[in-house]
Amino acid sequence: xxxxxxxxxxxxxxxxxxxxxxxxxxxxxxxxxxxxxxxxxxxxxxxxxxxxxxxxxxxxxxxxxxxxxxxxxxxxxxxxxxxxxxxxxxxxxxxxxxxxxxxxxxxxxxxxxxxxxxxxxxxxxxxxxxxxxxxxxxxxxxxxxxxxxxxxxxxxxxxxxxxxxxxxxxxxxxxxxxxxxxxxxxxxxxxxxxxxx
Amino acid sequence: xxxxxxxxxxxxxxxxxxxxxxxxxxxxxxxxxxxxxxxxxxxxxxxxxxxxxxxxxxxxxxxxxxxxxxxxxxxxxxxxxxxxxxxxxxxxxxxxxxxxxxxxxxxxxxxxxxxxxxxxxxxxxxxxxxxxxxxxxxxxxxxxxxxxxxxxxxxxxxxxxxxxxxxxxxxxxxxxxxxxxxxxxxxxxxxxxxxxxxxxxxxxxxxxxxxxxxxxxxxxxxxxxxxxxxxxxxxxxxxxxxxxxxxxxxxxxxxxxxxxxxxxxxxxxxxxxxxxxxxxxxxxxxxxxxxxxxxxxxxxxxxxxxxxxxxxxxxxxxxxxxxxxxxxxxxxxxxxxxxxxxxxxxxxxxxxxxxxxxxxxxxxxxxxxxxxxxxxxxxxxxxxxxxxxxxxxxxxxxxxxxxxxxxxxxxxxxxxxxxxxxxxxxxxxxxxxxxxxxxxxxxxxxxxxxxxxxxxxxxxxxxxxxxxxxxxxxxxxxxxxxxxxxxxxxxxxxxxxxxxxxxxxxxxxxxxxxxxxxxxxxxxxxxxxxxxxxxxxxxxxxxxxxxxxxxxxxxxxxxxxxxxxxxxx
Numbered sequence: 001x002x003x004x005x006x007x008x009x010x011x012x013x014x015x016x017x018x019x020x021x022x023x024x025x026x027x028x029x030x031x032x033x034x035x036x037x038x039x040x041x042x043x044x045x046x047x048x049x050x051x052x053x054x055x056x057x058x059x060x061x062x063x064x065x066x067x068x069x070x071x072x073x074x075x076x077x078x079x080x081x082x083x084x085x086x087x088x089x090x091x092x093x094x095x096x097x098x099x100x101x102x103x104x105x106x107x108x109x110x111x112x113x114x115x116x117x118x119x120x121x122x123x124x125x126x127x128x129x130x131x132x133x134x135x136x137x138x139x140x141x142x143x144x145x146x147x148x149x150x151x152x153x154x155x156x157x158x159x160x161x162x163x164x165x166x167x168x169x170x171x172x173x174x175x176x177x178x179x180x181x182x183x184x185x186x187x188x189x190x191x192x193x194x195x196x197x
Numbered sequence: 198x199x200x201x202x203x204x205x206x207x208x209x210x211x212x213x214x215x216x217x218x219x220x221x222x223x224x225x226x227x228x229x230x231x232x233x234x235x236x237x238x239x240x241x242x243x244x245x246x247x248x249x250x251x252x253x254x255x256x257x258x259x260x261x262x263x264x265x266x267x268x269x270x271x272x273x274x275x276x277x278x279x280x281x282x283x284x285x286x287x288x289x290x291x292x293x294x295x296x297x298x299x300x301x302x303x304x305x306x307x308x309x310x311x312x313x314x315x316x317x318x319x320x321x322x323x324x325x326x327x328x329x330x331x332x333x334x335x336x337x338x339x340x341x342x343x344x345x346x347x348x349x350x351x352x353x354x355x356x357x358x359x360x361x362x363x364x365x366x367x368x369x370x371x372x373x374x375x376x377x378x379x380x381x382x383x384x385x386x387x388x389x390x391x392x393x394x395x396x397x398x399x400x401x402x403x404x405x406x407x408x409x410x411x412x413x414x415x416x417x418x419x420x421x422x423x424x425x426x427x428x429x430x431x432x433x434x435x436x437x438x439x440x441x442x443x444x445x446x447x448x449x450x451x452x453x454x455x456x457x458x459x460x461x462x463x464x465x466x467x468x469x470x471x472x473x474x475x476x477x478x479x480x481x482x483x484x485x486x487x488x489x490x491x492x493x494x495x496x497x498x499x500x501x502x503x504x505x506x507x508x509x510x511x512x513x514x515x516x517x518x519x520x521x522x523x524x525x526x527x528x529x530x531x532x533x534x535x536x537x538x539x540x541x542x543x544x545x546x547x548x549x550x551x552x553x554x555x556x557x558x559x560x561x562x563x564x565x566x567x568x569x570x571x572x573x574x575x576x577x578x579x580x581x582x583x584x585x586x587x588x589x590x591x592x593x594x595x596x597x598x599x600x601x602x603x604x605x606x607x608x609x610x611x612x613x614x615x616x617x618x619x620x621x622x623x624x625x626x627x628x629x630x631x632x633x634x635x636x637x638x639x640x641x642x643x644x645x646x647x648x649x650x651x652x653x654x655x656x657x658x659x660x661x662x663x664x665x666x667x668x669x670x671x672x673x674x675x676x677x678x679x680x681x682x683x684x685x686x687x688x689x690x691x692x693x694x695x696x697x698x699x700x701x702x703x704x705x706x707x708x709x710x711x712x713x714x715x716x717x718x719x720x721x722x723x724x725x726x727x728x729x730x731x732x733x734x735x736x737x738x739x740x741x742x743x744x745x746x747x748x749x750x751x752x753x754x755x756x757x758x759x760x761x762x763x764x765x766x
Contacts, residue, residue, distance in 0.1 A: 098294075102345075127344045127345040
């Protein structure tokens with residue numbers, strides 16, 4: 001197991017982990033501030049100032065709750081909802097590359113200080129994977145780049161699956177992942193040219 | 198960095214065998230002295246018919262290497278020391294991806310599956326070709342698309358291969374008992390099925406007058422009566438049940454599993470139907486008098502007397518509108534005559550109502566779908582007078598509307614060109630224009646009257662159609678609900694797989710990871726696929742806007758044709 005950060009200056013959230021059977025490109029849900037100061041901007045926070053306001057508000061409204069079950073249920077719902085929101089934050093997303101077998105796109109969610117609680121995975125077999133591309137998306141006046149896996153399904157329909165769907169990192173990260181996947185999945189060493197598996 | 202697929206439950210030392218194409222996949226371990234012995238065993242096993250069927254979908258198994266297990270196991274997955282005979286020689290330790298070997302009888306399997314599209318379907322041809330075309334990559338042939346399916350087949354058949362080899366090893370001459378007995382009872386059912394098929398063919402091809410008349414009546418009434426359709430579809434389902442108990446050659450677990458699920462789904466639906474129907478029957482029997490009373494008086498009051506009152510009201514300047522007196526009187530009298538005729542018929546049939554209620558009870562004992570079908574038909578029959586009046590008024594209204602359209606063309610100096618299907622400018626003669634003017638005054642004076650009566654019957658027809666549509670929708674949903682598939686999802690998700698994923702877990706030792714292949718369940722959208730299809734068809738036919746457009750343009754409203762609903766089976 002070997003962990004490297006290929007872009008330590010601008011994008012240290014990308015790390016490449018080499019396992020015996022696959023390679024993982026992991027992007028964590030934080031980034032450096034874009035003004036060059038070196039501050040860390042977190043995407044998934046463990047607590048915020050609003051979490052302190054909540055007990056204060058409840059302590060003010062509590063005397064009125066005594067008789068009213070509806071309000072009490074509503075308050076429980078609100079507290080439950082905030083806890084749920086805190087526990088399904090995206091911790092990190094990764095692209096696992098199994099050479100000759102396929103790629104898997106993963107999203108790990110959970111509470112920021114603990115191990116991930118929910119993992120959603122999507123495996124695309126190499127025979128179904130047509131291509132792994134960087135697409136340009138136009139949103140209002142901006143151009144945003146995203147990584148997409150083009151794959152066919154058994155019904156001969158082509159579909160796109162976006163990698164790093166929630167974090168959507170910037171272009172240098174995408175380029176690094178793109179080059180790695182292309183090299184592992186589509187590069188045939190004996191012929192020394194790019195082919196499909 | 199290539200890895201070996203190793204089964205989770207194998208932890209013996211010996212010679213490992215499996216497939217080496219498209220990937221190194223170990224199916225099991227043979228305990229033998231030398232690899233030549235293991236080879237011979239494999240060759241012997243490969244001669245049997247079942248293994249031949251397996252080889253067709255997976256490829257030929259070979260002896261891959263030798264494995265040795267260390268005495269202590271530090272992780273939950275086996276960690277053998279393997280020395281492979283084929284493939285590139287590796288000095289470093291090999292990486293394993295673990296998979297579960299499912300027993301063929303357990304009906305669990307892996308499926309590569311159409312995972313469902315997450316973003317969107319790129320149906321557009323141009324877009325598709327632009328995505329497929331890539332200037333850097335050279336296009337290979339499409340053979341590569343099979344490798345995923347072959348690998349999944351190998352995982353699915355690993356356990357049965359091991360069982361067949363062990364069976365061969367023990368060299369038993371007696372055939373396994375179990376399929377034999379099942380074969381016997383299935384042969385009985387297939388015999389019954391064949392006999393039914395022969396009788397049906399005989400009836401269809403016979404020249405006997407009675408059978409010809411009967412089949413003609415059957416085919417003809419199928420278009421009108423929901424009960425007949427329901428009987429036919431239920432009979433078809435029962436026949437499919439009889440057919441579905443056939444054994445399937447081993448090898449294709451997916452086919453076997455889908456046949457199993459379909460068979461039990463049909464069985465469950467029918468049984469559920471019967472249970473709810475019997476409960477409904479009890480309910481009807483207990484409140485019999487109330488139903489009779491409700492039906493007789495409420496119906497006669499609403500469907501007959503109210504219409505008479507409304508017709509009388511329309512005849513005498515409704516809401517201050519001055520309608521054409523003669524036409525209005527003619528209309529209202531003729532409609533009231535029609536309704537009185539129907540009422541007389543209804544009065545003679547009144548003593549038969551308790552019998553029809555008993556028929557309904559009997560029908561609900563056959564299933565709640567039969568009861569619903571009977572209610573549908575009863576609604577049709579008892580609203581027959583409204584249907585008749587509606588047909589008359591819609592014909593008149595439609596003709597008037599088309600006349601107005603044609604006169605509009607006349608006054609603009611245009612004519613409809615049938616050859617080119619468009620309106621062309623045209624010079625009319627003076628007498629044609631005069632005739633048009635006369636007709637126009639006629640229509641202008643008569644149209645409001647016709648319109649008012651048409652609105653009345655059109656609204657009644659629309660409400661009847663909506664009631665009928667909701668009954669038919671409920672009926673269709675009860676007939677095709679995927680109950681068994683849903684329960685299977687809850688009980689054993691591995692039996693309805695929707696796709697595979699690789700699960701990466703850290704080992705107990707802490708350093709490495711274990712990778713295992715798991716399957717996730719079929720998404721709900723795929724399970725309810727047929728339902729969604731059916732709903733789309735029903736919604737398209739009974740769409741409110743479509744109904745409104747038909748009412749306004751004077752077209753006849755009808756119920757959904759039979760082929761639309763029943764062809765989804």
